[in-house]
Amino acid sequence: MAEMDTPPVNDVNICVATANGSGSASSNQILYKSVFKMGIPCSGKNLFPSNIQGLPTWYFIRASEKGYLGRKDAIDVMVLFNDDTLAADVKKVRAGGLILYDDSRPLPPALVRKDVSYIGVPAENLVKEHIKAPQLRAKQRNMVYVGAVGKLFGIPMGIMQEVLEDTFGNKPAVIESNLQCIELGYKHIEKLGTAQDVGFLKAVPNGNKHKIMTEGNTACAVGAIFGGATVVTWYPITPSSSLVEEMIERIPAFRRDEHGKNRYAIVQAEDELAAVSMLVGAGFAGARAMTSTAGPGLSLMQESIGLAYFVEVPGVIFVIQRGGPSTGLPTRTQQSDITLMHQGSHGDTRHIVLIPHDNSSAFDMAWQAFDVADRFQTPVFVMMDLDLGMNMSLSAPFAMPDRPFDRGKLLSEADIKAQGDKFSRYLDLDGDGIPQRTIPGNLHPAAAYFARGSGHDEQARYSEDHIVYRKLLERLRRKYETAREYVPKPIVYNGASTGMGLMSFGSSYEPTREARDIMATRGKAADHLLLRALPVNGDVRDFLASHKEIYLIEQNRDGQMTQILRDEFPEYAARIKPVCLFDGMPLAAGDIVESILGGN
Amino acid sequence: MTEAARLEPQVNHIHLAKKDYEGAESTMCKGCGHDAITASIITACYESSIDPRRVVKLSGIGCSSKTTNYFMNQSFGFNGTHGRMAALATGAGVANHHMLPIGVSGDGDTASIGLGNFAHMIRRNLRITYIVENNGVYGLTKGQFSATADKGSRAKKGWVNPWNAIDLASLAILMGATFVARSFSGDRKQLAPLVQAAMNHNGTAVLDVLSPCVTFNNHEGSTKSLKGIREMKDDLNEIDFIPEFEPIDVEYAPGKDLRVRMHDGGTVVLHKLKDHDPTDRVQAMSVVEQGMHEGKFVTGLIYIDETQPDFATQENVCDTPLSMLSEAELRPSAKDLALINESFMR
Ligand SMILES: Cc1ncc(C[n+]2csc(CCOP(=O)(O)OP(=O)(O)O)c2C)c(N)n1
Ligand code: SF4
Ligand SMILES: [Mg+2]
Numbered sequence: 001m002a003e004m005d006t007p008p009v010n011d012v013n014i015c016v017a018t019a020n021g022s023g024s025a026s027s028n029q030i031l032y033k034s035v036f037k038m039g040i041p042c043s044g045k046n047l048f049p050s051n052i053q054g055l056p057t058w059y060f061i062r063a064s065e066k067g068y069l070g071r072k073d074a075i076d077v078m079v080l081f082n083d084d085t086l087a088a089d090v091k092k093v094r095a096g097g098l099i100l101y102d103d104s105r106p107l108p109p110a111l112v113r114k115d116v117s118y119i120g121v122p123a124e125n126l127v128k129e130h131i132k133a134p135q136l137r138a139k140q141r142n143m144v145y146v147g148a149v150g151k152l153f154g155i156p157m158g159i160m161q162e163v164l165e166d167t168f169g170n171k172p173a174v175i176e177s178n179l180q181c182i183e184l185g186y187k188h189i190e191k192l193g194t195a196q197d198v199g200f201l202k203a204v205p206n207g208n209k210h211k212i213m214t215e216g217n218t219a220c221a222v223g224a225i226f227g228g229a230t231v232v233t234w235y236p237i238t239p240s241s242s243l244v245e246e247m248i249e250r251i252p253a254f255r256r257d258e259h260g261k262n263r264y265a266i267v268q269a270e271d272e273l274a275a276v277s278m279l280v281g282a283g284f285a286g287a288r289a290m291t292s293t294a295g296p297g298l299s300l301m302q303e304s305i306g307l308a309y310f311v312e313v314p315g316v317i318f319v320i321q322r323g324g325p326s327t328g329l330p331t332r333t334q335q336s337d338i339t340l341m342h343q344g345s346h347g348d349t350r351h352i353v354l355i356p357h358d359n360s361s362a363f364d365m366a367w368q369a370f371d372v373a374d375r376f377q378t379p380v381f382v383m384m385d386l387d388l389g390m391n392m393s394l395s396a397p398f399a400m401p402d403r404p405f406d407r408g409k410l411l412s413e414a415d416i417k418a419q420g421d422k423f424s425r426y427l428d429l430d431g432d433g434i435p436q437r438t439i440p441g442n443l444h445p446a447a448a449y450f451a452r453g454s455g456h457d458e459q460a461r462y463s464e465d466h467i468v469y470r471k472l473l474e475r476l477r478r479k480y481e482t483a484r485e486y487v488p489k490p491i492v493y494n495g496a497s498t499g500m501g502l503m504s505f506g507s508s509y510e511p512t513r514e515a516r517d518i519m520a521t522r523g524k525a526a527d528h529l530l531l532r533a534l535p536v537n538g539d540v541r542d543f544l545a546s547h548k549e550i551y552l553i554e555q556n557r558d559g560q561m562t563q564i565l566r567d568e569f570p571e572y573a574a575r576i577k578p579v580c581l582f583d584g585m586p587l588a589a590g591d592i593v594e595s596i597l598g599g600n
Numbered sequence: 601m602t603e604a605a606r607l608e609p610q611v612n613h614i615h616l617a618k619k620d621y622e623g624a625e626s627t628m629c630k631g632c633g634h635d636a637i638t639a640s641i642i643t644a645c646y647e648s649s650i651d652p653r654r655v656v657k658l659s660g661i662g663c664s665s666k667t668t669n670y671f672m673n674q675s676f677g678f679n680g681t682h683g684r685m686a687a688l689a690t691g692a693g694v695a696n697h698h699m700l701p702i703g704v705s706g707d708g709d710t711a712s713i714g715l716g717n718f719a720h721m722i723r724r725n726l727r728i729t730y731i732v733e734n735n736g737v738y739g740l741t742k743g744q745f746s747a748t749a750d751k752g753s754r755a756k757k758g759w760v761n762p763w764n765a766i767d768l769a770s771l772a773i774l775m776g777a778t779f780v781a782r783s784f785s786g787d788r789k790q791l792a793p794l795v796q797a798a799m800n801h802n803g804t805a806v807l808d809v810l811s812p813c814v815t816f817n818n819h820e821g822s823t824k825s826l827k828g829i830r831e832m833k834d835d836l837n838e839i840d841f842i843p844e845f846e847p848i849d850v851e852y853a854p855g856k857d858l859r860v861r862m863h864d865g866g867t868v869v870l871h872k873l874k875d876h877d878p879t880d881r882v883q884a885m886s887v888v889e890q891g892m893h894e895g896k897f898v899t900g901l902i903y904i905d906e907t908q909p910d911f912a913t914q915e916n917v918c919d920t921p922l923s924m925l926s927e928a929e930l931r932p933s934a935k936d937l938a939l940i941n942e943s944f945m946r
Contacts, residue, residue, distance in 0.1 A: 166946035212944035228930035230922040261918035270720040274687035281691025286923030397941040450677035
């Protein structure tokens with residue numbers, strides 16, 4: 001263990017404990033962005049309460065030379081800036097780790113551990129002394145730890161200043177006062193001459209050159225704009241609100257016509273019953289419509305999801321999953337609404353679900369979802385979760401869509417004319433289960449049809465005929481099978497395993513990737529398949545066939561994805577073992593390894 | 601009349617015959633009020649020379665909601681879920697604000713399960729002709745009370761309704777509706793011109809139309825039986841609607857008559873039977889309230905305000921319907937994306 005004597009470089013896991021509403025969000029941003037700017041791969045995860053002010057919140061900044069962006073169990077550094085949680089927070093840091101605390105007042109002796117080192121910075125006293133406006137002091141106090149951490153770990157003052165300027169560009173006064181406090185912390189540590197040996201940050205030239213840092217909800221918002229979303233309906237709910245809020249901020253820049261009119265409408269509905277009904281109405285009328293919600297809202301939307309499925313109306317539904325059931329843990333992450341998306345609504349339904357696993361795939365799938373919805377004339381889900389949606393992470397930059405809009409079998413007046421002035425809304429002309437479609441405004445005399453959620457025949461007429469009904473349900477299933485090969489395929493990593501396979505999806509992918517590498521160092525090489533859509537397709541069957549021992553990592557109690565795969569591939573049902581990690585914390589590689597290999 | 605003239609079907613301003621406004625054959629019970637309303641809608645659209653291809657018919661679930669299938673086969677229609685027509689129409693209306701939405705709902709669909717969405721549609725002033733075929737009962741589920749059943753009213757099964765009724769006309773005014781009328785399925789002379797006016801209104805036009813359910817709510821003790829409605833009906837005004845393309849050649853009696861130019865063309869001519877000014881919101885509220893107090897169904901044009909912007913206008917949507925915008929108008933450029941990416945590198 002000789003190499004442990006030199007502190008690791010660019011492998012540091014920092015946890016900042018503060019009270020929410022205290023301005024720590026800005027301080028943590030500055031710290032996170034500074035690490036990014038140094039060229040070090042990093043993620044920033046916010047563990048926040050369902051509360052506006054005063055309850056404890058923790059922010060995890062993980063710098064990882066190797067590019068692991070999942071949460072890490074072992075905390076190297078704890079920044080103790082919340083008096084209410086001191087006792088518990090002191091215990092969270094790993095043995096040999098470091099505690100940075102506000103030593104304006106002495107730490108109670110009970111909180112002094114022998115196996116960690118302590119460094120103090122008198123943040124409260126410093127702001128009292130230097131910040132004139134008393135009402136600003138509580139917030140500015142948090143900037144002091146930014147400077148202290150910066151000095152201790154090697155973030156240059158200049159970088160932090162640049163980040164401040166990037167963040168608050170048009171507010172020189174804000175930059176100045178924040179900079180002052182960062183400097184207070186920085187200089188205090190400098191003056192003390194204190195050092196630590198937990199780890200260091202060292203700039204990597206061009207390290208993050210082709211990377212962007214953002215949150216998944218932002219990626220979806222931008223993707224939806226590029227996908228041509230025109231009618232956006234929503235009802236606020238954590239953790240989905242920031243998706244539409246980002247759209248509200250960003251869309252005007254791209255969608256104002258020459259008369260200053262909007263090429264979009266964003267409608268805050270009175271509830272999710274309305275949000276999804278508006279979506280269905282807009283989709284029926286031909287707009288690229290979307291909504292964004294989380295579990296409770298998705299529950300309310302169920303009836304109209306079935307309507308859209310049965311009437312064959314396109315629409316995109318972003319679901320940012322959180323801890324359920326019921327209100328559950330609104331500010332914690334989970335992957336527990338899979339069944340509700342995949343088989344949403346009563347009766348036999350099957351829905352298309354796109355599953356991003358990082359920011360750039362969230363962008364891709366957000367725009368692609370509109371094409372998929374139009375092509376298959378059905379609601380399409382984009383499965384997100386709080387960890388992906390609301391936490392800062394690195395990814396490849398967003399790539400410009402590589403193909404034009406696909407509006408599917410949408411007929412114009414000329415199209416109807418060209419096919420002999422005939423149009424049957426629900427006739428499967430091509431054998432792929434996908435009928436032709438028209439929208440209001442098409443003035444061809446054969447264009448109009450009567451959409452209904454009740455039984456209907458190929459001409460969209462009311463029907464209770466048992467054969468017509470059975471054929472309709474069979475066609476819808478056929479359409480779903482056509483979608484199977486159209487949606488994104490899985491990505492397989494060859495880990496030179498001798499029979500062990502890992503499967504993951506969404507926010508479980510990144511920690512599973514890390515777990516896979518850890519397992520390899522322990523002599524347990526595993527291959528790894530990333531699921532990217534439902535219905536599953538491509539290499540999934542081969543992967544199941546070629547691995548005797550398969551672990552499917554998912555963040556829910558009941559193995560919802562495992563159930564879907566077992567149902568799809570009954571012949572391999574027994575070999576798929578769910579690894580269910582569902583405590584609401586962002587998944588950590590260590591937990592996965594422990595679940596599969598055991599504690600040692 | 602010559603033989604030729606007798607064979608030549610009568611056509612309207614856009615050369616459509618009345619039968620061009622018909623739909624599938626009705627499946628309502630014989631004598632159901634809803635069928636009479638359908639007939640008035642057909643008359644109204646024919647008289648106003650509405651192009652059926654410009655119409656979107658919307659409805660929820662119920663006997664009443666089925667009836668959008670029974671007029672204008674050439675129009676797009678959407679028979680959605682129970683109680684959600686208002687929201688469905690809001691989405692369709694903002695996606696293509698050049699279409700003319702005609703919504704048909706029931707009292708259960710609107711006042712019971714759909715009350716919230718109904719209220720919020722009004723608040724937004726969505727442009728729509730929203731007809732409630734109000735029979736005080738759930739027809740399609742066979743005779744349970746709806747939220748518009750009057751207190752003390754007796755169901756066919758003998759149950760007595762213990763709850764106060766929701767009065768849709770007063771609720772609509774309270775919610776800020778810009779066009780509120782009440783009528784009776786059996787009074788086509790009153791109803792058809794009201795529908796015509798509603799279709800030219802630039803906002804939510806609520807028509808609360810009493811429409812007896814002859815099968816489940818037409819007995820002694822029901823306040824919404826045919827007999828009950830006839831006895832309690834109290835007309836505020838007589839209405840004529842003069843479409844844009846016709847000269848206004850009705851008599852005009854100052855003081856007694858009122859003319860309102862509709863936003864989308866045409867003129868409503870009201871011949872007052874009561875001292876009621878339908879452009880006065882406070883009067884509108886009190887006339888309905890007073891009627892209820894006296895056990896009457898006040899009918900006619902109760903309230904009208906042609907000055908308010910509709911939902912699409914307030915949303916500032918562009919002239920081209922959102923549903924018809926092209927990729928060039930919707931997808932930002934690669935350069936735009938590069939700038940976004942750059943902003944995420946800082
Ligand atoms: C969510 C839901 N709940 C219940 C029903 C059953 N249902 C169908 S129609 C109806 C009542 C219809 O009453 P109303 O709107 O007054 O229409 P009417 O038949 O009287 O014209 C009910 C409760 C349903 N279709 N959907
Ligand atoms: S049950 Fe009542 S409302 Fe339904 S069709 Fe028959 S008469 Fe009309
Ligand atoms: Mg009814």
